[in-house]
Amino acid sequence: MSSSPPRYADMAPNHRRLISNWLFLLCFMLLGMIAIGGVTRLTGSGLSIMDWQPVSGFIPPLSHAEWERLFALYQTIPQYHLQHEGFGLEGFQRIFWAEWIHRFWGRLMGLVLLLPLIWFTIRGMITRALALRLFVFFILGAMQGAIGWFMVASGFRPDSTAVEPVRLVLHLSAALALYLAILWTALSIRWPTPQVVTPSAEGTRTKRLVWLALCLICITIVAGGFTAGTHAGFVYNTFPLMDGHLIPTEYARLSPFWMNFGGQQGGHSV
Known part of the structure; x- marks a missing residue:
């Protein structure tokens, strides 16, 4: 683009x-x-x-x-x-x-x-x-x-x-x-x-990191929508660990995702 x-x-x-x-x-x-x-x-x-x-x-x-x-x-x-x-x-x-x-x-x-x-x-x-x-x-x-x-x-x-x-x-x-x-x-x-800049390996890495950060922010916002819509934010009240785990055990039961409250809060937090 x-x-x-x-x-x-x-x-x-x-x-x-x-x-x-x-x-x-x-x-x-x-x-x-x-x-x-x-x-x-x-x-x-x-x-x-x-x-x-x-x-x-x-x-x-x-x-x-x-x-x-x-x-x-x-x-x-x-x-x-x-x-x-x-x-x-x-x-x-x-x-x-x-x-x-x-x-x-x-x-x-x-x-x-x-x-x-x-x-x-x-x-x-x-x-x-x-x-x-x-x-x-x-x-x-x-x-x-x-x-x-x-x-x-x-x-x-x-x-x-x-x-x-x-x-x-x-x-x-x-x-x-x-x-x-x-x-x-x-x-x-x-x-x-925009100012013409000679491409470099460092500049390319920075650009990729910026796009990655933008994608992660969008994913976090969307995950937050699921978390708010299902009240999944009340499942765990600790951070960064959730029920003693960095990744909640509920991730193993992602079916369906929009009703997996632990997985939703975990995805939003992670």
Whole structure:
């Protein structure tokens, strides 16, 4: 993969700075989105909104009647009866806002991406190829909303109080992939012509180690998604050894992986 697409070097320097800063802002917002999603997961708020309204969901409930309607919907799912029965409208509002902010932030990101993209394209500040790439990012972001609802819907099953871990990890992994794609594009626009360096054995090793570290970080994040989704983090409460072992004995029983709690926590920790 080339790290210096020549088409970016032809852009005006002030345009490159403006557009790269815009993409860096989107990266920051995406990290915030992941963090808000983590709060939603930890507070058990993800199932509080039963409606998927991509457009009208931008507006929160504005009347007591609307709050009562949404609360009545929430009372139809197992999580309410198994975990929150009797906590009243105020308790519902507390978990509702965490999930609403998560969804609102996603919609806001869509606008922050789409509106400047239209403006930059009309003004001729970006190439057609770059405009197409950024529009693909917008489509992928919209798909994240659909993946999120696909994940949430899994929590409405009988006797279920949480979403399926596999769908949770799919949602997290897609967000991570989109973040890396936007970040790579922003860096390529900001510095389109890297300093020419004579290849050396040491430089090659360093580059390989950097890629290895990046891959391990991504694997750790994905493993953390499984660990959080199954509450596997409660299996062992010591570190670095797990039940006296560096590698937990549960690794010998990895079937299926997403239900092997000891193996999940071990993989995330190792």
